[in-house]
Each structure stands twice: as structure tokens, then as C-alpha cells.
Amino acid sequence: MGKDIREDIAWAQINKDVLKSLESPRKLYWVIIFVALLVFSVGVGCEIYQYNTGMGVANMDNPHVWGLYIASFIFWIGMSHSGTLLSAILHLMHADWRKPIYRFAEAMTTFSLLTAGLFVAVHLGRLWQVYYALPYPSERWIWPNFQSPLLWDAMAIFTYLSSSILFLYIGSIPDLAICRDNIHQGWRKKLYTLLALGWEGTDRQWRNFRVTYLTIACFLIPLAVSVHSIVASDFAMSQQPGWHVTSFPPYFVAGALYSGCAAIITLFIILRYVFRFEEYMTLPILKKTVRLTFAIAMVWTYLNCIEFASVWYSHDQVAKDVLIQKATGTYAPFWWAMIFCGSVVPFAMMVKKWQTNIPVMFAVSLLLNLGMWLERWMIVAPTFSHGYYPWTWDHDQWPSLIQWGIVFGSFGWFTLLFMVFCKIVPSVSMYEVKEMVYHRSQARKKEERAVQEELAVKGAH
């Protein structure tokens, strides 16, 4: 296993290393940006066509009125959860290994929420009337329908998005001040000056900063749990077979943390290489993340089994039929691929040697996310193909290239936002790494002193 962060690394060195990532990443960075742009433009093209022609070009029909858009929407919402896990929950638990990686995880939260928001827009038949879903005071006294889970959804996501942007921003203020002090010209200087809000690092500022950060962290945790529970309500509150499952909210939250952690591993490996963060994003940190992911994978597998069992042993014949249809019908290859990627592949993370093997973990994390994307698709689609009403059974519907194109494009959009962010805002939290190094070296010194004292006592005898 590789070395952990050096405890004797100088604070100035940390500043220098991280600030370098804002200026000269490897060439691969530009390749990624270029590819992401291409991928995103595919999605934009498809959406323009769909917007002008109508939703029919996505090859949706009756009964398949929802498709990949909703599945990808849940996927992206889910991915956002681990940023909060790392930055807020582990912050409260004083897990210091999170410090070098939480910043980019939090950025991932924000940008995957923005990507999920795109899918709401892409999915709507009349996007131009989307403001009807907002509870604005209208002179006609018309309100949105507060009974609808979709409305709860919109509100929960909006709250989550605004809080996590705030959390991301507040957490980076001390670092933005470092950028301001070290970069001496150009638009960046102006930007950092504006964003740093006159941060000077006085005692009073630090104290207020701590309190604020902790408050938002505490606020964000119940929010993260509630957001995906509410997304699950879109399905659990409906009447359809395969959807009205009581265990859906915790199942969705577990799935969300799972795919989020897998995505953190992917991005960890990419950032580590692209921005030359080998010193900070060390292998012991990767190992801890991998073990966390494995634990969540097992929770997810367990909840999955609960779902199957409760459907299988219930007397709801239609729900049971849908489950059988998933495992044996047209969707069977994808359904079994989901089981394989979600419940079998994670066992690769048990092998100690592989936990710190970068190529293996990269592949595993991609497979996990593939599995989690399939999971969302397998929640949405089979219920439409085999619902209550036999006359509407339609097992052969396949999303059109337009639909696939937009889903494909969303990955470009996410990558673009994320990569641009990492070039502008330090993706490793400088001040927290300093804290971590400081605390660790203090602990080490204390240990050494204790050993010496013990030796001294022994020597005296």
C-alpha cells in the first residue's frame, strides 16, 4: 500500500501544490473537457429536436409514458448523496480522512443535482409551462397540487440544491482567500476577491465560520435523507405494481449513497491523476472510501432482498407478476446485470490487494455505477410494460436514439461542470488538510513523548 499524507509536509507546500492544480493540470484535462463538450452537444442536439417535434421522438408511448429520463433523474439525484455523506456526516463524526476529498465530493453533489434538474426539464411535455409547478401567488388563485409527490420532489430538490451550494461555498471561503492572496493578476484575482468576502483568518472569523459550517452540516443531513425518500415517494405513493413498496424510501437512500460512493471513487482516481494530487489523495484514503462503499453495497443488497421477499410472499399477484417479468422477460438481461453489478461486483472490494489497486478500483467503480443506473431503469420501465391491465402489456418498447442521446449528453454536462469547477476552485481543501496534518503530527508527538516517558520510567528502575 502507498504512503499516507506526509505529516511533516509544510503548510506553504500544501498551498503551492493545490494552487498548481488551478493552473497547470495534465494534458488529459483538456482532452476530458473536449470530450465532455462533444458528448454534451450530442445531448443538446437531441433535446432541441425533441423540444421542437414533441415527446414522441423519444419513442415513448401508452403505456410507456416514462422512460430513461426519469430513470436517469433518479440516478443523478442519487449520486448527489455521497457528497453530503462525506462532507457533513463524516464531518460530525470527526473522520479526518475525509478532509482531502470532501471538497470535490461536495462539488459532485451540486453538479449532479444540476444534472438531475435537466432531466425534469427534458421529461416535461410542455417545458415552457414549467413554472406552473411553482407555488407562486397568482392573480387567478391557482396553486400547484400539494398532494402530488412530484411537487414534494421539486421542493425537496430545490431546498437540497440551494443548501448544498451554500455549504460548498461556505466551506471554500478560507481557500478562496488563499487563492486571492496568491494569485496576483487577471480576472481570477477579481473573482477570488469577490468570493472570499474579505476573509482574513482572524479568530473571530474562524469562530463564526466553524459555527456556520456546523449548522449547515446539521441542516443538510436530514435533508439528504428526506430528498431521496421523497423521490422514492414518487413511486411508493403510486398505485402501480412494483412501485408501491413500503421499503422504497430507505432502499432509495441506500442506493443513492451507494452510487454516490462509487462515483467518488471514479472521480478520486481521475482527479488524482489529472491534477497531480498523489500526495493528498493517497491510497489509504482510497482504501477507506472503498471499505465504506462495500458496507453500503451490502446494505443495498440487503434492502433489495427485502423488496423481493416482500413482493414474493405478499398476496399481490400483479406485483409478483411484475417481479417474475423482470427476472425472465425482455428486461431480464438488464435486471440480472443490475444484480451482478450491484451485489456481486462489490465483493471485489473485499480483496485487500485490490482495495488500493487503481485500475481495478476504477473498473469496479464504473461497474457499480452501471449497476445503479440499471437499477433505476429496472424500477421505472418494467412496471409500465406489465401493469394491472393486460390489454396494455407491452414488453417490446425500446427507447429511441434521441432518448439515449440525451442520457448520454447528461454525462458530458456533468463532467464539463465538474471539471471547470475543479480548475477554478481548489478541489482539495487546503485549510482542512493543514488541520489534518497538524492534528496527526500532534498525535504522533504525544505518542512519542509517551513512549519516551515510559522508557525513562523503565530506565529509572
Place this chain on the structure above:
Amino acid sequence: MSVSNLLENWSKFRHTHPVDDKGIPDWEAYPSDIKWAMSIDLDACTGCNACSVACYAENNLPVVGKDKYSHGQAMHWMRVERYWDEGDNGFQAEQGARFLPMMCQQCEAAPCETVCPVGATNHTEDGLNSQIYNRCIGSRYCSANCPYKVRYFNWYNYPEQENAWPAPLNQQLNPDLTVRTKGVMEKCTFCKQRTYTARNNAKTEGRPVQDSDVQTACQEACPAGAITFGNLHNPESQVAKQWQSQQVDLIKDIQEKDEKEGNRLRGYRVLEELRPYPSVMYLERVRESAV
């Protein structure tokens, strides 16, 4: 101010659906003279599709063409479903299909109504499940939650599409209602334009609505007279008499039929056990042979 309006009317808003906390429709809380309902005799139905055609003509339904039809994007508010009996050697084609005309069941506790994020689908006081095209944003949640899948989405902009109403059909578009633009949901309205006229006329004349005042397009077109439509609250109406004679009660999810008579009775409602309290009663087919 609209916020105070919202708060003042909150209890009413919650109860727009006539199923209250008791779990069954509460007629006393929402008195209404009219409850439109239907009954369809499957024994009389020959599957001729005249009802479907009449519906296309009456309600300005676009003709989507063969391609889109085979993609499942047809707009038939009234569809005639075929079911084939399965025998030892697969389907028994020579016996003929069984037919079932299916349209929006105008549920009293409609699954579609609660889930719409903008409240574009609501319950009317005459017991219909209405759809407000102008309000619809096309989230399609209503259709996702409909157990019968009788809601139809405008996947394309049909009014501007060539051959949605091939000439001379474009000359006979019904001026009593709109054509729908792309991105909105639509469904059977029990010919709202006709029931409204009937109600207004009756009101002008100062008398209750009678059976002779209104017929739906499908009912009018049915050569076998399989469809009966009317006001369920009026004990004199034909539909009320049929429901009563079949011992089908709107507010029950399991019909308790007479022990002696029950076996003779043919009335049932589709997917009643899901408790949407549909307003359409079907009379089971008893004949075995082909038409």
C-alpha cells in the same frame, strides 16, 4: 390575497375528491344532483368499433397514422379491446374474440387526480374526472398512475401535423371543443360538451336533467345499443335502474350480491378491488359462440 384563499379553502381543497377519511365516497358532504355514469353490455357488443369512430369525430381526435399507431401512440379515447380465448391448441380463432370497449372510467377516487403536480386533473361536481389542457405541463404522472391506462398524451403537435384530419375530415372538426397541442394529456370526458349543454338547457327550463336530454357520441353510434349513459343520482334513469338491478353500488369496492339471485347477475366494474370507484359498469358476456 391568494395565500389566504389557499388557507381558507384548504379543507375544501383536501376534500375535492369525494373520498374522505372514512375511505369511501361521502355523498352527504358533497351533495350534487348529478353523477354521470355508464353501463356497457358486453353481450350486446359486437366489436364493430362504431363507438371509437364516433368518438374520433365528436372529440376532434387526431388520426395518427399507421406508423405511430403501431408505436402505441394512438389517441383513441374509446378503444375496443379484443381478447381471444385460449384453448388446448393456442388461441381459438374460430370462436371469435371477446370485446371490451374501454375508456376513462371517471373514477370517484381517481388515482390520476392526486398525483398531478399542477392540479390539471380534477373532480367535477357532476362526478367526472376533468382534464384542464391549459394547465397541463405534461409530466405524465397521471397516466403512470392510471390502472386502466386510458389517458392519451399528445406526443406530437397534431393540429399542425399533415393528415391528422385528412380532407374532408378537417371540415367536420367539432367547434364545441378545442384541438389539443403537443405535450398535454387528454382522455375521455363523457362528452362534456354534450352534458354541459343538456344541463344548461334543463336549468333554463327549470327541471332536472333527464335521460332524453343527452347521449354520448359512443352511445349514439352503438348499433347494438350496448351503451347506456345517464345520471346515476336520478332513480328514474336507465343507468341507475341497471346498476340497481345488477346490485352494483358505486361506493363499494366489493359488491355483495344476493345469494339467490347473485349468480344470475352480470354487472361488474373493472379493477374494482383497487378502490378507484369507477363510474362504468360492465355486463359480463354470457354467449359462447362467435358473433
